[in-house]
Amino acid sequence: MPPAGKVQIRTLALICVLMLRLIPVVGQGSASTPPEFELVIVGGRILDGTGNPWFEADVGISGGKIVEIGKIDAARGLQKIYAKDLIVAPGFIDVHTHLEGAIEQVPNAENLVMMGVTTVVTGNCGSSAGNLAEWFESISKNGIGVNIASLVGHNTVRRAAMGGDFNRAPTPEEMSRMRGMVQRAMEDGAVGFSSGLEYLPGAYANAYELTELARVAARYGGIYATHMRDEGEFVDKSVSESIAVGEQADCPVEISHFKVSSKKRWGTAGTIIKLVEAARDRGLQVTVDQYMYPASSTGLSILFNPLLFEAGGANERLKDPATREQVRKDVVNRARALGFNDLSFAYIVITAKTLRRLRVALRTRLTSTRKLTWPLTCCREVVRGWSYARCRRLMLKLS
């Protein structure tokens, strides 16, 4: 991973001890021999991150850097961490995050560090900070607890270049504006270009547009990371498109949250894995990442036809009863087309940030449907016309 632009990389963060529990940190160096190391991690199982099996050794750290690995007398350390039966590993890199707006609220990133994650890649799924240089500077000002690298998001630049009118190909001027924005972001330290083709406005971009922009990132050594156009019925087409974009733009491809989401296609992951393996056999650098859990996470809008949200007009459109009915039918039909009988696979996610808003919305729902925000309106319509019991866990993400 290239250095993360202006965000300071802390070498000290390279070591983390996993298997969370309090680890005894004891003693100062003996008076007779001055300590050679700031810290000695004693007796841990070292996993060096290369794929090698673990081995037991001590780690000596000075000046924030690992300076010795082997048999080290604990007395040589000013501080010691006894790590017997614990894993000592380089900090994990989480390649798929959406930290914008969140790291500002939790700058220490305890949630990540406590899991052993010391470096994250954000700007995924086509959505990044609009001005990376400014963003890096603002989050670095008071210090943050992890290293951050960012991609430049296709949806972010497409929205900025085309405004609210994006159900079409960009004009040559808009295209060159987007190229300029990607170039600027790469010069500001972005590590690649990301797309989110199930979201607006990226859903309307064709492979040519994506290739052109990925090519700009490639000139700076960047990768193409993609939340594909379809992860369900047509997932093989999407994998092929992702690979083709990288192949033509001459850059590595990272396929985000690799899966087969359509129930009808469950059990056929072998097909898309073969596509990736074939590309790798041709010499292309194609990698994928996966959730560590059998679920996915996104906003409620993913359930609806993107046309509903064009130019921010969902609320207006939903005032028409016929449109509302059509929206309801579309959601139901889409779920059925994917092989689901209901939406019970989805969960309501309530974060502290949205809780207050959600309460207000739910209170409103009890008295008047007219005042509802569009997600709740749609939820209610879906729920009413289907089965409340089945839909009680409908995903709801207001923020």
Ligand SMILES: [Zn+2]
């Ligand atoms: Zn995504």
